[in-house]
Amino acid sequence: MASLTPSRKTIEVTTPTASTSAFFSPAPRAEGSLAPTDQPAQGVVTLSPTKWMAASGGLGALSLVAFVVCLGFGTETIPFSQVARILAQGPLSAREAQEAPEYVILWQVRVPRVLLAFMVGGSLAAVGASLQALLRNPLADPYVIGISSGAALGAAVAVLFGVGLSVFSISVLPVCAFLGALVALLIVYRIAVSYGSFSIHTLLLGGVVLNAIFSALILFLTSLADPYKASGMYAWLMGSLTGPDFQTVFILAVYLLFGVCVLIRQAPALNLLTLGEESARSLGVEVERVKRVLFAASALVTGAVVAFSGLIGFVGLIVPHAVRLVFGADHRLLLTASGIAGGTFLMVADTAARTLLSPAEIPVGVVTALVGGPIFLYLLVQQRKRIVP
């Protein structure tokens, strides 16, 4: 039996102290024990608020440049000096609107569209990074594992049952898509945990089958719709950022900003969840509550994105992966940096989509799939080498 010694620390049960370390600082040490505490923080170099600000700020500046550049491109190329001047005039300058066609193109077409691309791409990347931590799978992506098609099914049901394009419906559509996404996410999670530990391949196979089922249901619903509506739905399914107005962009921004902020708030818990639920719980994470929050926020963001822009795949996969290579795995930076980088990526991808075959337009979902699909396959082979025993 261990005997009580004077150096034993007193155990406080009733009043937990949050900050102090009874262990390492004041306690007496035995002869020759590894010592010293004079150089406190040296060596433990990790993310700090300063680094976080620097990285986010740097990325933000880059994406601002990309924003201006993307505005210049399109069927009609506008020189950057002119883009800058028109932006400086603001959106409500009535005199300019009548005189310069560039003013109309920029403020009524391109700015809302590029903003939409930024929000959609950023949200998809942030959701992808969160899902990867939650499912402990670096290959998770809302599109690949079927969350997006769940949301699309929800939205398709709403459209078929007569939700039109009024302001009211623009607000309701994301809610239906949210419910679809939530159902899909719960099913996928159930599949992922059913094998005890999370297996990459179980999750991906589950996603493939879920995607197939949801696609079949969506096709079925589309076949019931009248041809005019049906062709609109096909275009939407391929992923498109066409023709938003400021009102749409604003409503979407409210949903996405809320959802992404909730995800970022959970970043420290996401870090611990990557260790597995048991370890996370032993480190003080209220795993069940955190999971519910993450499910709801991820479904909300995916639902809102899909309701407005259809199925845009792989952004949530390749962007967090690239960001991890540069900034490391800490989710506090990973989520914000993925958000900014994902937004920038989709702005550029969408600019390519509407410029390459101009005046025709490639659906942006096709562009991201053509870029992201091969990268996904490459990563899949890499992961096999690395993780699976």
Add this chain to the structure above:
Amino acid sequence: MNHDQVNPSRPPIGAVGGRPSFRLHAVSFGFGRGETAVQFPVLKNISITIAAGEVLGILGPNGSGKSTLLKVLMRIVTPQRGTVELFGQPHGSFSQVEIARRVAFVPQETQQAFPFTINEMVLMGRYPHHNRTWGLGWEGDQDRAVAMQAMRELDVAHLGTRLITDVSSGERQRAVIARALAQDPDVLLLDEPTAFLDLHHQLDIARILRRFNRERGLTVILVSHDLNLASQSCDRLLLLQEGEIVTAGTPEEVMSKESLEPVYGCQVLIDQHPQSGLPRVTLPV
């Protein structure tokens, strides 16, 4: 089976040596829900008191419920029957964070698919001490100092910037133990702490645990297949079989032919460790 009642002549287990860290009364636990959990219990009617400041080794063959008992103590799982007290208060009255400030857990194996550095891994042990109402839980100088010292103790300080996915399983295991120490706990639970370690680091871990126990009164509860490691480094041993306590007592009491052979179902030879004089187990040829 209530072990306290089986040996009425002895004082309750763990009552010696100060206030109890854990007190379990008639704890039964099974995985699954409802009837299945009750029909196939992994732990049956476990009653034991674990003193604050003792080093307890939990032994037993595969499937005897050793790891599950640790998970009950950590409240990773909640038993269907019986009560668990932590420092005299019901387990359920603590929040998860409050438990994590007192009890740390080193799992059998840690898999990590994401490229965290060892520094980041060890600093995760400071999570229960963060301010959670505002901000993103940034670590302060105090947190870094505690993590640094824990890393020095476990001989992983030089690996700080390496990725957890790139180091050997032994190095990873040491980083996880460093993380648990960085948690600044009163009780440390370890599930097979030395399974992946070479001889040198096995010895290191045993010594470090012993030293933290002596100097800071850390209660250590470890599950091990290594009977000799347990015998040499524990104050008290607990022998489990099919979810029940078979014997509990000092290494001399538990490490005997009479208690080990029926539980493990094979012959064992017991002699004395040449240095410590404590019982040593070997298998016959």
